Amino acid sequence: MTDLADVNVFVGTDAASAEHFADHGWVLTDTLGPDGAVEVRGWVEEVADWPIDGGEWLHHRELTEHGPALCRTENFTPFHEGLCTLLRSGSMVAIASNLLGEPAVLYKEKINYKLPGGAGYAPHQDAPAYPFIESHVSCMVAVDDADADNGCLEVVSGAHHEIYPMDDGVVIDDVVETFTWQTVPVRAGQTLWFHSRTPHRSGSNSTSVPRRAIYPTYNARSEGDLREDYYAEKLAAFRSGGRSDGMVRVSLINDFRGIAVPDDDTSST
Numbered sequence: 001m002t003d004l005a006d007v008n009v010f011v012g013t014d015a016a017s018a019e020h021f022a023d024h025g026w027v028l029t030d031t032l033g034p035d036g037a038v039e040v041r042g043w044v045e046e047v048a049d050w051p052i053d054g055g056e057w058l059h060h061r062e063l064t065e066h067g068p069a070l071c072r073t074e075n076f077t078p079f080h081e082g083l084c085t086l087l088r089s090g091s092m093v094a095i096a097s098n099l100l101g102e103p104a105v106l107y108k109e110k111i112n113y114k115l116p117g118g119a120g121y122a123p124h125q126d127a128p129a130y131p132f133i134e135s136h137v138s139c140m141v142a143v144d145d146a147d148a149d150n151g152c153l154e155v156v157s158g159a160h161h162e163i164y165p166m167d168d169g170v171v172i173d174d175v176v177e178t179f180t181w182q183t184v185p186v187r188a189g190q191t192l193w194f195h196s197r198t199p200h201r202s203g204s205n206s207t208s209v210p211r212r213a214i215y216p217t218y219n220a221r222s223e224g225d226l227r228e229d230y231y232a233e234k235l236a237a238f239r240s241g242g243r244s245d246g247m248v249r250v251s252l253i254n255d256f257r258g259i260a261v262p263d264d265d266t267s268s269t
């Protein structure tokens with residue numbers, strides 16, 4: 001497996017980064033560095049300790065072979081100063097703006113914890129899950145090293161120009177088989193930026209340690225500041241019910257492969 005982290009890391013705010021992103025639909029940058037990653041890991045642990053029902057953040061759990069485990073938190077920047085500053089200002093917004101080619105604003109944010117035994121994601125494009133907006137860029141800020149064993153991302157290069165046929169939000173098998181998938185191992189502190197139409201997927205975490213990552217999504221500010229609208233729409237959709245296939249509903253599309261925790265299970269994560 002090629003370690004892209006060694007051979008292909010960009011600055012993010014320069015023309016070469018924007019060119020690589022435009023050509024491939026993704027680009028890898030060194031955003032936090034090892035020291036920043038340690039600080040951010042502490043912040044993610046603080047968020048993970050927030051109570052399930054204690055606030056307006058959205059915690060989601062999945063059932064793993066080790067029992068119920070936290071799989072995702074959304075809508076946390078209003079309640080965490082450090083993460084708010086990291087995701088809504090400074091170099092993250094500057095890189096998003098460079099890749100979009102105009103000033104960017106945060107559209108949504110999530111942490112995927114992928115704890116030991118945590119499930120992966122079926123092949124999908126994010127764009128159908130992001131209402132209101134034409135132009136997005138998302139990224140995976142690696143909180144822990146990610147590789148094939150703990151479920152790093154796999155992407156398809158140069159396939160970000162169209163929406164592919166999908167079933168329930170997941171790209172259909174006939175199309176998936178035609179793609180050349182590229183595994184993208186990343187080190188803690190690195191950030192993999194990807195277009196909202198870049199097909200991507202990931203495996204489960206078969207190791208004994210977490211594979212945590214933060215995923216902010218940005219849109220061009222010229223399209224509006226729609227973060228609150230996004231979360232209003234998402235909450236309304238979630239109130240209408242969970243998935244009927246026994247899997248956890250974490251998204252407006254059904255890409256997540258995690259098994260739902262029974263409603264009457266209140267055990268801690």
Ligand SMILES: O=C(O)CCC(=O)C(=O)O
Nearest residue numbers: 112120121151152200202
């Ligand atoms: O964290 C992962 O492994 C994949 C995340 C992803 O594709 C998603 O949340 O849509």
